Amino acid sequence: MPQKVATIQDVARLSGVSTATVSRTLSHPERVAETTREAVLRAVRDTGYVANSMARNLRRRRTGSILALVPNLANPFFSEILSGLASVLTPAGYGLLIADTHTDPAGRLAHYLESGLADGVVIFDGSLPLEALATRRRPPVILACEWMGEALPSVRVDNAAGAEIAIRHLHEMGHRRIGHVMGPAGNVLTESRLEGVRRARGDLGLPLRDDWIFRGDFGLASGSAAAMTWLGLKDRPTAVFCASDEMACGFMGALQHAGIAVPADVSVVGFDDIEVVAHLTPALTTIRQPRRLIGRRAAELLSAMIDTRTLTGPSELLPVELIRRQSVAPPCGTGASP
Amino acid sequence: MPQKVATIQDVARLSGVSTATVSRTLSHPERVAETTREAVLRAVRDTGYVANSMARNLRRRRTGSILALVPNLANPFFSEILSGLASVLTPAGYGLLIADTHTDPAGRLAHYLESGLADGVVIFDGSLPLEALATRRRPPVILACEWMGEALPSVRVDNAAGAEIAIRHLHEMGHRRIGHVMGPAGNVLTESRLEGVRRARGDLGLPLRDDWIFRGDFGLASGSAAAMTWLGLKDRPTAVFCASDEMACGFMGALQHAGIAVPADVSVVGFDDIEVVAHLTPALTTIRQPRRLIGRRAAELLSAMIDTRTLTGPSELLPVELIRRQSVAPPCGTGASP
DNA sequence: AGTGAATCTGCAAACGATTACATCAACGAC
DNA sequence: GTCGTTGATGTAATCGTTTGCAGATTCACT
Numbered sequence: 001m002p003q004k005v006a007t008i009q010d011v012a013r014l015s016g017v018s019t020a021t022v023s024r025t026l027s028h029p030e031r032v033a034e035t036t037r038e039a040v041l042r043a044v045r046d047t048g049y050v051a052n053s054m055a056r057n058l059r060r061r062r063t064g065s066i067l068a069l070v071p072n073l074a075n076p077f078f079s080e081i082l083s084g085l086a087s088v089l090t091p092a093g094y095g096l097l098i099a100d101t102h103t104d105p106a107g108r109l110a111h112y113l114e115s116g117l118a119d120g121v122v123i124f125d126g127s128l129p130l131e132a133l134a135t136r137r138r139p140p141v142i143l144a145c146e147w148m149g150e151a152l153p154s155v156r157v158d159n160a161a162g163a164e165i166a167i168r169h170l171h172e173m174g175h176r177r178i179g180h181v182m183g184p185a186g187n188v189l190t191e192s193r194l195e196g197v198r199r200a201r202g203d204l205g206l207p208l209r210d211d212w213i214f215r216g217d218f219g220l221a222s223g224s225a226a227a228m229t230w231l232g233l234k235d236r237p238t239a240v241f242c243a244s245d246e247m248a249c250g251f252m253g254a255l256q257h258a259g260i261a262v263p264a265d266v267s268v269v270g271f272d273d274i275e276v277v278a279h280l281t282p283a284l285t286t287i288r289q290p291r292r293l294i295g296r297r298a299a300e301l302l303s304a305m306i307d308t309r310t311l312t313g314p315s316e317l318l319p320v321e322l323i324r325r326q327s328v329a330p331p332c333g334t335g336a337s338p
Numbered sequence: 339m340p341q342k343v344a345t346i347q348d349v350a351r352l353s354g355v356s357t358a359t360v361s362r363t364l365s366h367p368e369r370v371a372e373t374t375r376e377a378v379l380r381a382v383r384d385t386g387y388v389a390n391s392m393a394r395n396l397r398r399r400r401t402g403s404i405l406a407l408v409p410n411l412a413n414p415f416f417s418e419i420l421s422g423l424a425s426v427l428t429p430a431g432y433g434l435l436i437a438d439t440h441t442d443p444a445g446r447l448a449h450y451l452e453s454g455l456a457d458g459v460v461i462f463d464g465s466l467p468l469e470a471l472a473t474r475r476r477p478p479v480i481l482a483c484e485w486m487g488e489a490l491p492s493v494r495v496d497n498a499a500g501a502e503i504a505i506r507h508l509h510e511m512g513h514r515r516i517g518h519v520m521g522p523a524g525n526v527l528t529e530s531r532l533e534g535v536r537r538a539r540g541d542l543g544l545p546l547r548d549d550w551i552f553r554g555d556f557g558l559a560s561g562s563a564a565a566m567t568w569l570g571l572k573d574r575p576t577a578v579f580c581a582s583d584e585m586a587c588g589f590m591g592a593l594q595h596a597g598i599a600v601p602a603d604v605s606v607v608g609f610d611d612i613e614v615v616a617h618l619t620p621a622l623t624t625i626r627q628p629r630r631l632i633g634r635r636a637a638e639l640l641s642a643m644i645d646t647r648t649l650t651g652p653s654e655l656l657p658v659e660l661i662r663r664q665s666v667a668p669p670c671g672t673g674a675s676p
Numbered sequence: 677a678g679t680g681a682a683t684c685t686g687c688a689a690a691c692g693a694t695t696a697c698a699t700c701a702a703c704g705a706c
Numbered sequence: 707g708t709c710g711t712t713g714a715t716g717t718a719a720t721c722g723t724t725t726g727c728a729g730a731t732t733c734a735c736t
Contacts, residue, residue: 007692018716023694033714053455054401055692058392058721073421076414083411086438095435095455100424117391117433138343220617253617276614279558279591345722356686361724371684393722396691
């Protein structure tokens with residue numbers, strides 16, 4: 001049923017020139033005489049010819065696509081970054097290939113890199129065995145959000161600074177007893193945000209209580225779980241900074257369902273500023289990451305690396321911003337500090 | 339710097355066989371003598387050979403990837419479906435190519451189909467000019483969530499039924515004055531859910547007031563906007579069914595920020611059951627779509643179409659389910675019906 | 677020993693583009 | 707009139723696989 005699709009040969013035959021000329025007409029129009037060009041273009045139109053990308057890419061020794069490795073596609077945090085990626089990649093003629101590294105059997109990183117099915121790779125998953133990248137010789141790789149020493153270029157925000165801003169904001173609002181819901185263990189984001197928390201607490205002379213540090217994994221459920229832990233505490237922090245908005249949602253939700261009022265009983269700050277948190281009640285105060293911009297810059301830097309055939313390139317640190325909303329208030333009955 | 343990557347020739351040379359045998363060893367191991375196979379596999383390991391997918395696909399006349407056209411990557415609703423897609427596509431040896439049809443210049447549908455860079459296409463965006471698909475001759479296409487008559491196969495839920503369930507639930511809880519926040523005009527989902535609302539209202543003998551039908555576009559902001567309209571009404575419905583969870587979030591959020599209590603003052607039902615709504619306060623009662631399953635089935639049906647070289651195939655209607663949570667209560671001060 | 681089948685392997689032709697190089701015509705300068 | 711230059715086109719090699727066909731070997735059976 002599917003009839004033959006036109007090849008460059010068909011166009012050449014129909015317009016009475018060689019395939020070389022057809023190819024040139026399409027990729028370097030200026031190198032072809034105007035009358036020829038017109039004839040060729042007409043033939044292209046008539047046959048409905050569109051170049052076979054496999055053949056083209058084989059010859060050009062490229063793939064025309066960029067691979068994005070995300071830990072969890074279902075997480076809204078990534079989708080907007082991807083959207084930013086796509087917005088520069090598509091115009092640049094690249095396709096966006098997406099792989100969910102958690103759906104996938106683990107340890108496939110090497111496979112993806114070697115497979116040669118992408119001209120470049122954007123990695124969002126810091127839990128991948130990134131050391132393997134050091135010895136790779138081919139596709140340029142850039143990290144987004146995550147990072148790994150100075151070895152690999154990355155586009156990200158200053159996470160420690162973001163965390164510090166969050167803590168300082170709570171401090172300014174009068175809080176002295178501040179808890180933190182962490183991300184998954186071993187993650188650079190987790191470490192870095194925790195580091196920011198510790199630093200700010202230290203600088204501000206706040207108590208460094210480890211029972212106010214709750215384990216999490218950036219997901220909604222772990223936020224709820226942290227809330228349960230908080231509820232079980234006899235000596236509770238009056239404010240909690242969650243290392244992700246998702247966890248903040250889970251945390252606030254579980255607290256409220258248990259009859260605790262936010263921010264009256266406890267203040268909450270998130271991280272990321274995903275779209276929905278502005279619509280929560282109370283709207284969540286959070287540290288915004290410029291996600292679409294992260295996507296765009298990652299795409300731009302990566303595509304520069306591809307063009308210059310370099311395996312490495314500059315990194316970029318993007319600014320975070322405190323978004324004040326309604327989930328933070330002075331602690332319980334106080335207007336000022338003790 | 340980037341040294342040569344091993345080709346099938348290198349492997350052939352190293353293992354002392356022809357390229358044909360190497361190829362066979364890799365794709366049809368059973369057709370090769372055991373000793374040869376071992377020698378070849380050793381050479382593969384030693385050279386680190388991995389087949390060039392461009393060459394392979396060129397020869398096989400396929401691309402090895404599936405294209406997903408989503409209206410808006412940043413919408414969490416889609417990400418989980420994509421995740422489901424990926425979970426069957428990856429093991430099946432396909433890559434998942436994703437294009438955001440709103441980021442992209444419009445009218446590119448034809449371009450995507452003709453471009454021949456995918457063996458199959460999953461369309462999530464019903465607002466695309468789908469009529470064009472009728473005349474296409476090549477890549478099999480399946481619609482997900484959306485649909486279009488019987489012409490194209492699709493995987494979706496019974497949207498009208500879902501809406502009806504929502505309305506009937508509100509009715510059972512004692513509501514008689516029920517509003518609806520619609521999706522974007524012209525969308526089949528919008529129409530179908532609206533149709534369900536109308537049918538249920540009719541069957542139950544509820545008032546068919548058009549000023550209780552609010553325009554929306556499935557997004558958060560339009561939910562908030564609908565809330566503003568609701569606030570401005572002098573004669574308000576006691577319950578509102580939103581055609582998407584995102585709109586329900588926006589709606590509830592804006593209402594609560596304006597001092598209206600949900601569900602005490604107004605009950606809200608959503609549609610989709612995206613993850614976050616279980617963590618809202620009140621947790622949102624909603625109609626669940628089995629999103630991961632939608633993704634999986636779409637992938638399975640599409641890949642069957644590809645295997646059988648058919649341009650069409652069966653559709654599938656998946657079940658919806660009412661998830662009762664806390665955003666619905668009997669209307670204002672009533673325990674029973676008037 | 678001869679025959680046929682079964683099994684394994686290699687040769688070489690695709691797949692459909694791009695592009696280095698060669699060719700050829702036209703032109704102006706000397 | 708010769709030579710060098712410029713511009714437009716064609717020839718054919720190349721990218722790295724897969725696979726139809728045929729040759730070679732082995733084996734079983736008569």
